[in-house]
Amino acid sequence: MARTREFDEEKVLDAAMQLFWEKGYEATSLSDLTSRMGIQRPSIYSTFGDKKELFEAALRRYTMSRASEIRTKLQNNPSVKEAFRHFFKEVADEEYTEGLSRGCFCINTMVELAPHDEKFEILTREHQMYLSVIFQETIERGIQSGELDSSIDAKATAQALIVSLIGLTVIMKSRPNRSFVDNSIEVTLTLLR
Amino acid sequence: MARTREFDEEKVLDAAMQLFWEKGYEATSLSDLTSRMGIQRPSIYSTFGDKKELFEAALRRYTMSRASEIRTKLQNNPSVKEAFRHFFKEVADEEYTEGLSRGCFCINTMVELAPHDEKFEILTREHQMYLSVIFQETIERGIQSGELDSSIDAKATAQALIVSLIGLTVIMKSRPNRSFVDNSIEVTLTLLR
DNA sequence: AAAATAACATACCGATCAGTACGTTATTGT
DNA sequence: ACAATAACGTACTGATCGGTATGTTATTTT
Numbered sequence: 001m002a003r004t005r006e007f008d009e010e011k012v013l014d015a016a017m018q019l020f021w022e023k024g025y026e027a028t029s030l031s032d033l034t035s036r037m038g039i040q041r042p043s044i045y046s047t048f049g050d051k052k053e054l055f056e057a058a059l060r061r062y063t064m065s066r067a068s069e070i071r072t073k074l075q076n077n078p079s080v081k082e083a084f085r086h087f088f089k090e091v092a093d094e095e096y097t098e099g100l101s102r103g104c105f106c107i108n109t110m111v112e113l114a115p116h117d118e119k120f121e122i123l124t125r126e127h128q129m130y131l132s133v134i135f136q137e138t139i140e141r142g143i144q145s146g147e148l149d150s151s152i153d154a155k156a157t158a159q160a161l162i163v164s165l166i167g168l169t170v171i172m173k174s175r176p177n178r179s180f181v182d183n184s185i186e187v188t189l190t191l192l193r
Numbered sequence: 194m195a196r197t198r199e200f201d202e203e204k205v206l207d208a209a210m211q212l213f214w215e216k217g218y219e220a221t222s223l224s225d226l227t228s229r230m231g232i233q234r235p236s237i238y239s240t241f242g243d244k245k246e247l248f249e250a251a252l253r254r255y256t257m258s259r260a261s262e263i264r265t266k267l268q269n270n271p272s273v274k275e276a277f278r279h280f281f282k283e284v285a286d287e288e289y290t291e292g293l294s295r296g297c298f299c300i301n302t303m304v305e306l307a308p309h310d311e312k313f314e315i316l317t318r319e320h321q322m323y324l325s326v327i328f329q330e331t332i333e334r335g336i337q338s339g340e341l342d343s344s345i346d347a348k349a350t351a352q353a354l355i356v357s358l359i360g361l362t363v364i365m366k367s368r369p370n371r372s373f374v375d376n377s378i379e380v381t382l383t384l385l386r
Numbered sequence: 387a388a389a390a391t392a393a394c395a396t397a398c399c400g401a402t403c404a405g406t407a408c409g410t411t412a413t414t415g416t
Numbered sequence: 417a418c419a420a421t422a423a424c425g426t427a428c429t430g431a432t433c434g435g436t437a438t439g440t441t442a443t444t445t446t
Contacts, residue, residue, distance in 0.1 A: 191384070
């Protein structure tokens with residue numbers, strides 16, 4: 001050992017995550033990163049590798065914390081339908097409250113990088129598949145409790161809800177009327193009967 | 194007048210559209226554009242303005258042709274539900290057939306540019322709103338013909354279908370199992386009862 | 387205290403970026 | 417035929433890109 005590191009690795013990775021989340025991969029320069037992370041260029045390279053590797057680390061950090069956040073939110077409500085309604089509304093509220101529409105870092109990456117980079121195709125797919133399993137388990141809980149009709153297909157319905165969540169997240173970037181979003185959510189939730 | 198233009202303005206704009214559609218705005222360089230469009234740099238600037246203006250022209254070209262294409266497809270089937278099913282399946286088929294997942298140029302732009310450029314926020318929003326009106330009119334046709342229940346909210350349902358279509362288009366960039374996509378489509382179509 | 391070592395900051399690299407100046411060529415109107 | 421003009425190709429601009437070489441500073445081990 002020798003000189004001790006002056007920065008907190010998690011903190012600077014978090015700063016990089018915020019920046020990539022806001023601006024995407026291509027539009028974020030190394031200069032943007034150094035100023036936002038508060039460390040110098042060689043520190044980035046020695047700690048995280050090149051720009052793509054830093055991006056990957058930031059995305060992995062995002063998907064992990066996001067997945068557990070969603071899992072917690074869906075578990076915290078005895079009513080499955082209300083849990084989904086509350087979650088979807090919350091997603092909408094966040095986009096309409098904040099000035100900047102960051103959306104979902106993973107979805108942004110799916111659009112920007114997945115088609116041309118297999119690593120991110122896989123990484124983003126696996127996150128969505130994981131979320132869809134969380135949705136499915138939540139729906140199955142609703143069936144077991146008798147809240148939901150046992151005739152519904154938990155897996156297929158979960159997948160449809162994931163698709164709607166993605167669509168919602170994306171279209172909010174164009175800032176449609178709030179009624180558009182609210183209508184879509186209510187209609188989509190009728191899939192949970 | 195003097196020397197006549199040697200290139201077809203529509204053809205080179207179409208080439209630019211294909212390229213921006215595949216790679217997005219930032220990742221497409223002027224050198225990429227000149228080689229794909231087959232014309233020199235000054236010809237681009239004198240004909241279309243700068244890179245952003247060329248991008249905008251390409252996107253406008255896309256949204257217009259896409260909207261009329263969708264309108265036609267939905268009108269060509271007497272059954273509204275079958276029209277939507279066929280259309281959604283076709284969107285899926287295209288993504289799974291082609292090697293590269295281009296998705297929808299307008300959706301790509303919504304993710305990449307809309308949050309930081311009001312012009313594209315408006316342009317992409319208006320396209321989605323236009324599509325949602327087409328969907329709504331199609332659903333209303335189904336209600337009038339007796340195919341669909343008159344109790345359904347045509348506008349809200351159309352909006353939910355637009356959201357699902359966006360979600361589908363985006364998630365296919367991560368190349369999920371075909372069953373994921375097919376399940377989502379079938380469940381979503383149960384909104385048309 | 388001295389040697390070893392790793393994080394630090396500065397300053398640089400060649401490549402590529404978007405955009406343009408400029409000289410040449412081809413077509414027009416007179 | 418000739419002057420005017422606009423599209424053409426070449427070659428360039430300053431700025432910025434991602435990435436690194438290098439020298440300095442601080443901490444640890446001996």
